[in-house]
Amino acid sequence: MLKKPLLLLDIALIAAVISVASGLLFRACHEDTVSDLLTDLSKREERTAYVALPNPWRREPLSALPKVGDSEIGIGKKDAATFLRMEDRGETAYPVAVFKVKARVDDESRVWFNYSQLIPGANFAFRTDRYKMEGIILEVRPVEK
Amino acid sequence: MKNDLLCLKTIYKFLFEWSSPLLLLTFVFSPKIFYSVRLGDLFILFFLVAFIPEWLSKKNIELFPEEKAGLLFLLWVSVVSFFSLIIGVNCGGGRMALTLGRFIEFGAVYALAATSNKNYSKTLLSAKISVLFLLLWALFEAFFGYFMDNYEYIRTFNEGFFEGEANHVAGAIAILANLSSILFLPGFIAVFFSGSRIALVGLLAGAIRIFCSEKSRIGLASLVIVVLVIIMAPSIWKARYMDSLQLDSIYSGPHVDRFHSWKIAIEETPVLWGTGLGSRPSGVYESLYVMIYAETGIVGLILLIATFAVRFVRQQNINSVATALIVLSVLSLTMNTLIIARVSLPLAIILGTFRKN
Numbered sequence: 029m030l031k032k033p034l035l036l037l038d039i040a041l042i043a044a045v046i047s048v049a050s051g052l053l054f055r056a057c058h059e060d061t062v063s064d065l066l067t068d069l070s071k072r073e074e075r076t077a078y079v080a081l082p083n084p085w086r087r088e089p090l091s092a093l094p095k096v097g098d099s100e101i102g103i104g105k106k107d108a109a110t111f112l113r114m115e116d117r118g119e120t121a122y123p124v125a126v127f128k129v130k131a132r133v134d135d136e137s138r139v140w141f142n143y144s145q146l147i148p149g150a151n152f153a154f155r156t157d158r159y160k161m162e163g164i165i166l167e168v169r170p171v172e173k
Numbered sequence: 174m175k176n177d178l179l180c181l182k183t184i185y186k187f188l189f190e191w192s193s194p195l196l197l198l199t200f201v202f203s204p205k206i207f208y209s210v211r212l213g214d215l216f217i218l219f220f221l222v223a224f225i226p227e228w229l230s231k232k233n234i235e236l237f238p239e240e241k242a243g244l245l246f247l248l249w250v251s252v253v254s255f256f257s258l259i260i261g262v263n264c265g266g267g268r269m270a271l272t273l274g275r276f277i278e279f280g281a282v283y284a285l286a287a288t289s290n291k292n293y294s295k296t297l298l299s300a301k302i303s304v305l306f307l308l309l310w311a312l313f314e315a316f317f318g319y320f321m322d323n324y325e326y327i328r329t330f331n332e333g334f335f336e337g338e339a340n341h342v343a344g345a346i347a348i349l350a351n352l353s354s355i356l357f358l359p360g361f362i363a364v365f366f367s368g369s370r371i372a373l374v375g376l377l378a379g380a381i382r383i384f385c386s387e388k389s390r391i392g393l394a395s396l397v398i399v400v401l402v403i404i405m406a407p408s409i410w411k412a413r414y415m416d417s418l419q420l421d422s423i424y425s426g427p428h429v430d431r432f433h434s435w436k437i438a439i440e441e442t443p444v445l446w447g448t449g450l451g452s453r454p455s456g457v458y459e460s461l462y463v464m465i466y467a468e469t470g471i472v473g474l475i476l477l478i479a480t481f482a483v484r485f486v487r488q489q490n491i492n493s494v495a496t497a498l499i500v501l502s503v504l505s506l507t508m509n510t511l512i513i514a515r516v517s518l519p520l521a522i523i524l525g526t527f528r529k530n
Contacts, residue, residue, distance in 0.1 A: 034234060040244040041277075043251035048273050051451070054258050054266025061264045062453055067437050069457040134433055 072108070072130040074171040075139055078115070079152045080122045081163040094125070098156045108141065109154055117166070125161060127154060128171060139168055185223070192220050192289045194299035196282060197522050200345055200515045201303050204334065209271060211514055214278065221281055227288060237528075239484040246476035247276060250450055250469045257449020268451030275512040279521045286525025296526045300349040300519075304356050304363070307346055310335075311363040328368040328413075343369035344504045344516040348523070351379035351496040358395040365402065368413045375503035382496040431459055431507070438467040446470040455512060461505035484524065497523045 062068045100109040112126040132140045139146040146152075146168045154161045188195075196217065203213030236244070254273060257263035307330075314329040330342040343364045350360020357380060364372050377399075383392025403411070434457045442448060447470035458464035466474045481498050488495040497520055504510045511517050 036241060036244050036248075037234065037236070040248040040251070043248050043255075044273060044277050047251040047255040048270045048277070050255055050258060051266040051268075051270030051273065055270065058264065058266065060267045060451070063262050063264045063448075065262050066441050066448060066452060069434055069437055069453055 071132070073133045073139075075129050075131050075146065076112075076169045076171055077109075077127045077129045077141075077146060077152065077165055078117075078167040078169075079125045079127060079154075079161075079163040080120045080166050081125055081161060082122050094156075094159065094161065098158075100154055101156055105141075111154065111156075120166065122163075124166060125154070125163065127152075129168075188220070188223060189227070189289050190292065191295065192224075193286045193292070193522050193526050194295045196220065196285070197296060197299040197349075197519055198303060200518050201306060203514070209514075213514065213518065217278060217282060217285075217518075220285055224285060224288065228284075231288075237484075237487070239480050239487065242476055242480040242483055243280065246473065246480055247280065249473055249476055250276065253446045253469055253473065254450040257447075257452060263449035263452040265451035265453070268454065269449060270451070272450045272455070272512055275514065275517065278514070279511060279517050282518055282521040283525040286522045287528040293526065296522065297352060300352050301356060303519075304346060304349050304360050307342065308359040308363045311366045315366045329363070329366040331367075338515065339367045340369045340372060340508060341513050341515040343367035343372035344375065344508060344510065344513065345519050347372045347376040347379065347504065348497050348500045348516065348519050350376060351382060351500060352493050352523070354383050354391040354395065357383060357392060358398060361395070361399050362402070365406075365410070370414060371504055371507045373414070375500040378503045379496045379500040381499065382491045382493075385491045434458065435460065435463045438463060442467045442470065444471055447473060455509050458509060460507055461510045464509050492527070493523060494527045 062071075094111045094114070096111065096113060098111040099107045108130045110128045112128055115124045115126055117124050129141055129146065131146055134140065141152070144150055144152075146165060148165055148167060150165050152163055152165050196213075199213035199216050203211040203216070205211050206215075251273060254263065254269050258266055258269065263269060311329040314332070328339045331337060331339040335342055346360045346363050346367075350356045350364070357376075361373075361376060364376050380392070380396065383396065403414075408415075438453070438458065447466065447468045450468050452468055455464060458467065461477075462474065465477050481501065485495055485498045501510060501520055504516065508516070510520075
């Protein structure tokens with residue numbers, strides 16, 4: 029017979045182990061998603077962001093140049109941005125990088141990338157395993173077809 | 174054969190005595206190996222398995238009130254999370270398993286520290302080594318690691334080994350640095366360079382202990398230096414903190430998205446039992462209180478707060494444990510503290526090491 033204080037410990041541990049096991053089993057059968065019953069707070073829309081890159085625009089590691097299709101790898105932002113091309117625009121002397129961004133659009137039509145609002149003048153960082161770019165947003169448009 | 178046994182026994186005794194200090198160090202040297210599992214998690218597993226004979230030999234375990242509340246919390250979140258999976262509100266089984274696993278790990282590390290030979294001085298030594306190492310790391314990164322330009326601030330602990338973990342490492346420093354008056358200043362400098370606003374607030378909130386300490390002269394001198402650093406630091410270092418103080422930035426800065434997420438999550442929550450652990454990615458909360466309320470309901474939130482509040486009340490004065498709990502309560506405002514191993518692990522060790530205080 030278990031003593032009283034141990035009973036709580038045992039019940040809690042058994043319940044926790046059953047729950048963890050059921051969670052792993054569930055994961056083995058289905059991809060983790062957000063329930064349709066809940067508002068999808070992780071739902072994202074696509075936008076095109078134009079980012080001016082003041083020097084020095086390539087941060088460590090400096091081993092590579094951007095290639096079309098490079099994807100963001102930052103924690104919590106994986107594949108949230110994709111490099112499309114470099115442009116020279118008259119409004120700035122700096123090179124301009126164009127990204128396809130998966131961003132959150134709130135009820136007031138404001139666009140958010142991670143916790144930063146995608147508005148002209150805001151900072152924008154893009155990281156891959158070969159390089160990192162940091163610059164200032166010039167413009168955000170609906171996604172290019 | 175006899176020598177081998179003697180050797181094993183010596184190693185076991187060594188591990189038993191040094192488990193808390195060694196585990197405390199793992200948070201500094203523990204890289205991620207896959208998903209959110211760290212090398213340190215495997216190290217903890219090794220210790221847990223090694224100490225099974227020790228636990229089994231104890232026929233009766235005395236539970237303190239806060240430990241009972243903690244177990245009720247674990248029981249509650251397990252049950253609501255299990256049923257949320259069954260009824261389909263929760264479609265994140267893997268996230269649920271990992272989050273619940275973190276809570277179990279927190280409890281296990283606490284039990285490990287509480288069972289092993291509690292040695293305050295060794296744990297403190299380990300904390301000092303960790304904080305001083307992180308200070309050197311921060312200074313190196315701040316002045317030599319990365320170049321600055323004039324349009325942004327630099328965050329330490331956000332590149333290389335600690336990639337993307339500035340807030341987590343700073344949170345752990347805020348807990349460890351308040352263990353000792355001597356550690357406060359090095360901890361402050363490391364946290365200041367990390368750019369972690371909530372960790373800086375947590376560190377300063379925990380500094381209340383300095384005024385209650387007999388060695389308050391060191392603490393007072395440290396606080397004077399802190400104020401001077403804050404006033405005299407170049408604007409590039411202060412920018413992140415100053416921006417938070419501007420009221421209009423609340424309506425144009427990053428805070429809005431967080432509040433917006435909280436609002437939606439709270440509105441959708443079944444008040445009593447929540448939506449189950451892992452029902453949404455933890456990144457949408459960035460607040461332990463909101464996360465626990467949204468995913469385990471008001472019952473879960475009350476049980477969690479009771480766990481730490483009872484422990485706080487049971488302290489006779491503002492000591493290491495009370496300080497760690499103050500820092501925890503502040504960090505949890507904008508961090509999912511308990512599922513961040515770098516922060517929760519040192520906290521569990523401190524709570525366990527000083528179990529009988």
